[in-house]
Amino acid sequence: MLLLFILVLSVHADLPVHCVRHQIVGKWQLEFTEPQIKGSGPLTCGHDVPDNERSSQFAGQNTFQKAFTHEVILTAKNNVVQKKKLQGKWSMVYDEGFEVDFMHYKCFAFSKYKTNYSGAYSYCGETLIGWYQNIKTNERGCYRAFKQEKTHKVSEGANNGHVVQPQFFQYQNSGINKVWSRNDALNFVEQINRANLQWKAKAYGEIIGLTTKQLNKYAGRRKHSSTILLEKQKKKQQILEYDLSHLPKEFSWEKYLGKKIYEQKGCGSCYTISTMTMLSARLKIKGLKADLSPQQSIDCNYYNQGCDGGYPFLVEKYLTELDGFIYEEKEYPYKGQVGKCKASEKQKQFRVINYRFIGGAYSKSNEQNIMEEIYKNGPVVMNFEPTFDFMFYVGGVFHSTTPDWIINGLAKPEWEKVDHSVLCYGWGEENGIKYWLLQNSWGKQWGENGRFRMKRGQDESSIESMAEAADIEIIHDS
Template identity: 30%
Template sequence: MKIAICIAFLLSAALAANVKINPLSDDFINHINSQQNHWKAGKNFDETIPISEFKKLMGVREAISKSRRTPTVHSKDIEIPESFDARTNWPECSKVIGEIVDQSACGSCWAVSTTSAISDRRCIASGGKLQVPVSAIDLMSCCWVCGDGCNGGTMEFAWDYWINAGIVTGGGYNSSLGCKPYPFKPCDHHVEGKHVQCTTLSYDTPPCSQDCYNELDFNSELTFGKSETQGFGAVEDIQREISTNGPVTASLAVFEDFLSYKSGVYHHVVGEKLGLHAVRIIGWGTENNVAYWLVANSWNEDWGDLGLFKIRRGENECGIEEVVNAAQAKV
């Protein structure tokens, strides 16, 4: 016990003195757990992985303006439940909403999170009839105004692109679903993972093509959104939007401690900012008297809580309530 206290004291002193501690190390993880009891940190990644590899995954470019859109305000007549999970609220679409995607060794979080939310919303709007996902690689390759594919992009423009140009269908890697499945195979940053290590891979964004990878007709596989892309300024309006139309996308500032999230309600404890990351909010609730958002990440199911995490709600933790967007599906 005395040894553990001594190590914790020395680590705290080192952090206070700005001495760099490996954020993937057991000492760093133990320090996180010693500072709070709202969430549990543990080994998600091998300690030898350079932090620069994680920065490559942070593919959200700074919003042109956080006030670029007029926030959508929902009628206060829409009742907000104490807890909500889109998977159970729309059981006919639970498989679509419950899918945890893997962006692989590519900074495509902005695209995979947007197309995942679009896929959810198409399924919901169609009453479960439209189950085929929407293609992240079509968005990445063809929306030049959105950004630069694996080198990052802007979610607001991605939603606009769906409305104005359309995005074809496409499932995950090695999938036969849709026009353009995701071409990058799942990879592991994780401890004892089941895929090839991401650090051995490097992907360039494929060129834009108006052809399907299979025999499907490109134009027939195009999907569209309708109405203006919506920004949400208040927590209650984010909740009303999710419970009415389905999951939304959000931008999240990722700090070093987030890499080791395992369970509980996350809040930033210690560590440097690595960049901005795109995620998909699918619900909310309360745990141990702490309000949280239920969020899907895009680092496959080996990370965190089977690919999901909870983060403190109502306090704009890590900026998650600042840039939230969605659009209606045209079905």
């Protein structure tokens, strides 16, 4: 039986905020509390565990006490400048927050938002209460930031500049409340298969009886989704001219993935499933057969929203702060729902380090640097925007719509909408068509035994816009 969660695609953290890089670039004042904790252990800074949209905007405001400050300039090239000296790097975390890594401080916070009866508003010149770590002393505390230049609040969905989302295949014209019958699904699948694409479709039974509105949601549409127009630019993007001659035409880490294909069930947990599967594969490459627990991050991670979504980058960040107290699946099994956080009752065994966006910052990944990371270090996490037709995929090399920015030869946008996280474990070629090898979290009954192939080198469904990885070490007894 194909699982119901194939239709539950709410995945990425659903805080109602949308800020992009050019709104963050500029001079900032960073405010820090005294250190609250040293070493590993939870530090929520007032946020719920897991975090949630309702409380996050108020978290920690009444208890925050500023102890010291730093002024920095965040540049468009993701550098951190302080007193005219280069001091570090910074990166957006999708469109919801940013991390600043300078001197011996690593700071992260979500951008500020407010909700009321009329909607949600983003305040991109301020952050919510966030977190910092002093790398030198291993002390952690709470932090917030204010932009020195004047900014304006932006309502959800406003046009904030050069950002783009892919085209969606939606049956809006047939009525948003139209109920899909078996014949509707069969006719849709027939249209796809008749088009002689590089992939085939199947009418999965769980689609029957749902409305177009439900299907749009299930196809990955975020509750808080910004519709942004692409500004025309003259700069050409050389996306098809990467030098791949030093890499093999085909490569796969499949034998290190293990047999388990997760089923999300009714939980928007693809972000943690893909992350823990990536780290598990990297452990197996090192010679240790272990499947790490996605449930631990669902229950205990105050950076993400549990079954309401999250970001692989923030799973990796959370794991680095555990200093080795990471559970295996057999110790902390997946439930498909949020449960009570299990206290650390085990010895240190694995340590996550060096979490990162491939390319050095958000939106800097591309075909070449993703392939190089996979080849050198193991599988990675990739994020994309599932189009409506992707739900019907059963086999072949998936391809839906080539983004406008590639068709028109524009610069790569600073933000692309993505909603689903998957594991990428290699690449290949078939009949001259390049593709990625990917593993989903919808069970073995979907796709090619739970896996799929997607067109490579064309930023298909924004698949190459937000790739990430982390390293994992085996802790040996002293």
